[in-house]
Amino acid sequence: MKKIILATALVALSFGASAQRYFSKTAHIKFFSHTSAEDIKADNYKSTIIIDQATGAVQVETLIKSFEFEKALMQEHFNENYLESDKYPKANFKGKGDFSKVNFAADGTYSVNVAGQMTMHGATKDVSAIATLKIAGGKIDGSTKFYVNPRDFNVQIPDLVKGQISDKIEVTVKATLQPLK
Amino acid sequence: MNKKVIIIVLLSIIAIGGGVAYYLWNKPKTNAADVKPNYILPADSLGAAFAKNEDAANGKFVKDSVALEIQGVVDTAFVNEGNESVIRLKTSTPDYPVNCYFNSTDKATANKGDLVVIKGFCTGYLMMDGVQMSKCARIK
Numbered sequence: 227m228k229k230i231i232l233a234t235a236l237v238a239l240s241f242g243a244s245a246q247r248y249f250s251k252t253a254h255i256k257f258f259s260h261t262s263a264e265d266i267k268a269d270n271y272k273s274t275i276i277i278d279q280a281t282g283a284v285q286v287e288t289l290i291k292s293f294e295f296e297k298a299l300m301q302e303h304f305n306e307n308y309l310e311s312d313k314y315p316k317a318n319f320k321g322k323g324d325f326s327k328v329n330f331a332a333d334g335t336y337s338v339n340v341a342g343q344m345t346m347h348g349a350t351k352d353v354s355a356i357a358t359l360k361i362a363g364g365k366i367d368g369s370t371k372f373y374v375n376p377r378d379f380n381v382q383i384p385d386l387v388k389g390q391i392s393d394k395i396e397v398t399v400k401a402t403l404q405p406l407k
Numbered sequence: 408m409n410k411k412v413i414i415i416v417l418l419s420i421i422a423i424g425g426g427v428a429y430y431l432w433n434k435p436k437t438n439a440a441d442v443k444p445n446y447i448l449p450a451d452s453l454g455a456a457f458a459k460n461e462d463a464a465n466g467k468f469v470k471d472s473v474a475l476e477i478q479g480v481v482d483t484a485f486v487n488e489g490n491e492s493v494i495r496l497k498t499s500t501p502d503y504p505v506n507c508y509f510n511s512t513d514k515a516t517a518n519k520g521d522l523v524v525i526k527g528f529c530t531g532y533l534m535m536d537g538v539q540m541s542k543c544a545r546i547k
Binding site: 249251252254272273274285287289290291292294298301312315316 | 535
């Protein structure tokens with residue numbers, strides 16, 4: 227009986243030692259709006275992601291002013307008229323992912339359901355997506371894609387440009403994660 | 408005569424309007440090199456301000472896109488995945504370094520330990536990464 231308890235304790239300890247947090251400070255968030263009138267895209271390579279393997283917690287944070295557009299004028303309008311980045315400088319996601327089947331120590335590709343709340347422009351909405359974790363040679367690449375409607379986040383789009391901005395904006399997130407020591 | 412004048416005036420307005428619209432649409436991305444700074448301060452003070460009260464620091468240093476001139480010691484310099492040069496300045500608040508991002512068209516290099524002066528626009532504080540500056544230009 228003592229042996230069983232000891233073995234159980236050792237397994238629990240070894241799981242605790244291997245379960246850890248992973249992060250990226252250079253996550254790439256891209257959004258893409260497609261309409262028949264115009265395609266608009268913006269990239270941000272300065273976002274942070276942290277995931278906790280044990281609790282499943284997933285947190286993403288980005289600064290609105292860090293999104294880069296092809297045109298300076300688009301970037302100005304995005305910050306000043308739509309996202310009001312002076313008033314709401316950050317967007318974030320706080321949620322949970324099911325990492326129970328992910329072996330971070332071995333090569334493999336895993337699909338992980340992630341669900342939580344995204345806050346942007348002062349509004350918070352439920353968001354869910356399937357993320358892919360690709361582990362190869364100790365490198366952990368994560369990616370996901372989901373869609374948001376700007377109106378869900380109280381982003382006012384003037385009638386004049388309504389036809390140029392999609393109500394289904396594709397958001398792509400990519401990051402190479404490192405163990406958090 | 409009157410009709411001719413009206414047509415010329417209208418055509419001039421259309422041409423000027425079109426020219427202005429074309430310029431605005433294609434205006435290049437600029438950096439902070441030629442902008443007079445609203446605040447001149449050490450990187451240490453900027454990091455400390457965000458550590459003390461992020462909302463207050465956002466109100467002072469991020470709102471209205473004020474320009475900052477920052478002096479500090481280089482911790483590291485690298486090029487990120489977006490092809491942007493980054494110079495990270497040390498501060499005495501460990502989790503609040505100042506990360507200076509340059510436009511992808513502006514290349515910047517620095518060595519660890521260099522004392523530098525950089526102008527840019529503060530975009531806020533990002534968890535785990537520190538205070539962020541964009542459109543930077545190295546002055547010294």
